Amino acid sequence: MKFLLRQILRIIPVLFIISLIVFLLVRVTGDPISLMLPETATEQDKAELRQSLGLNEPLYVQYFTYLGDLVTGDFGESFRYNQPALSIVLERLPASLELAFFSMIIAIIISIPLGVLSAIKRNSFIDLFITGGAVLGKAMPNFWLGIMLILLFAVQFNVLPVSGTGSIYHLILPAITLGTAIAAEMTRLIRSSMLEILSQEYIRTARSKGLIEAIVVNKHALRNALIPVVTIMALQTATLIGGTLITETVFSWPGMGQLLIQAVNLRDMAVVQAATFVIAILVIGSNLLADLTYRYLDPRIKYD
């Protein structure tokens, strides 16, 4: 519990830095005023808008105003949607989380058995097949795999919807698309991690006790082998939450990736800031989860 509290306290300065970076990045990439107004607008129109948005203030004044609003949960208003930026982002959040979660589940379901099998059957035909498949899975571009899946399951066999959201069936194809690439990377990692663990002396000890091979592998080896895998899982989850733009586009999935790109293109600063901030919090959250998983898997890890 103390550990959790300390971790949460640690997040505060991180959020502070993120807010500063986001704030500066949005402002150094160009003038939002010129995009917000039609080309026919006069210099006076621009000056008025700038005045009303507070953009003529010195940068540090703008930052502190922004920070003050942040504390109260106010990310400003999206000039495109004329709605509070945070509510637009939060509206997209469930779809993103749903997709990220299911993609990760699929990746885990595929990669753990295949990685373990590949390691215990090292250098066999099965191993060759699995590692070859992993290379392929990693090499396939997401958009291509997505389109192929649509062609096969939605167009040819007509068993799953082409795109959109609304049911668990809508989730299957985009989650497989994203899960495949992650599964490919995790399979290779689990394989090499298992190979290393299987040569450890405590595995020989386990065998010398008379345990059947399934227990030696699934109890004694796997738990140890998963420790390094957790790191990659956390990193991948972060990527899934923030940036699955291509897959979202292919499947018209209303996630945060699409929202963020649109907002950047339109210089919708409030939305960019809100989305980045929410993603940052989720990334921090998934890292925290990884830390907790470590502590569960490996009793040697104790944070002081």
Add this chain to the structure above:
Amino acid sequence: MSTSLLNVEDLKVRFKTEDGIVPSVNGVTFHVDKGETVAIVGESGCGKSITSLSILDLIPSPGEIHHGRIDFNGTDLQAIKKKQLRKLRGNEISMIFQEPMTSLNPVFTIGNQISESIRLHQRLGKKKALMKSIEMLDRVGIPDAEAVVRRFPHQLSGGMRQRVMIAMALACNPKLLIADEPTTALDVTIQAQILELIKQLKTDFDTGVILITHDLGVVAEVADRVVVMYAGEVVEEAPVEELFANPKHPYTLGLLSSVPKAEHVVDELGTIEGNVPNPADMPEGCKFHPRCPFATDKCRNEHPELEQFDSNHKKRCFYDVEKGGVA
């Protein structure tokens, strides 16, 4: 040898590597009687660990037993099925290993790891197995055993972990204990305690012990009989007093002269020149001849057999070697 607990006959182990077949153990024969401690002695790489691992078929891949016979209590261990062999492992034949730091699984509690084999072989429930684990820890001299079962290996010292290994190995009352360098990684004081423990438990449980070591001090301490191995072969075998008093193989002689003794202060300890030969490139004739101070042309060309020249003393050498040279 009807009383023998374990009979290893002409055991040959080889490793199939990319560079070809590498022999590791070349026709090793020895036996262990009930309640007897046999030490297998030799330098690193002489095949003593592989010999001990082959008894329970635990040789790491790509190693394989390709010749010989291992009889345990009248059963040919190579003829039985894997399932039957697993029933022997940890139950009738147990092993303890050199590195107590790495021989225990870091992510499970001590209690979990000891009760695992008790539950498996004695079919006890979780609670009873844990009680038995505590009893075993008590028995190997671990204070506060009830708390220790809940600890993880990293929370114990090296000596404690080796005691845990011993408790685990003896939990099912094995008839044979194979201890592969059990004290090498420990401090000298802890070493003495562990050896004392093995000696005492051997008497308590009437367990036969194979003690693999390169340390002749350890041998003198606990062994009844000694098998000296060199380059995958047995080169000498004798009861411990006989071997120390009357070594017959130049290699044994060399090993003995490299042990420091308190009563003789010498300027320099004896060493054996050279290294154990590479198994992939064994010398012709007697395998020890390149390092032997007494080697003759005969040694360079002919391979000596292990001959029994006394009722309980065997050697693999053409000559009668005494301290001064070839008689």
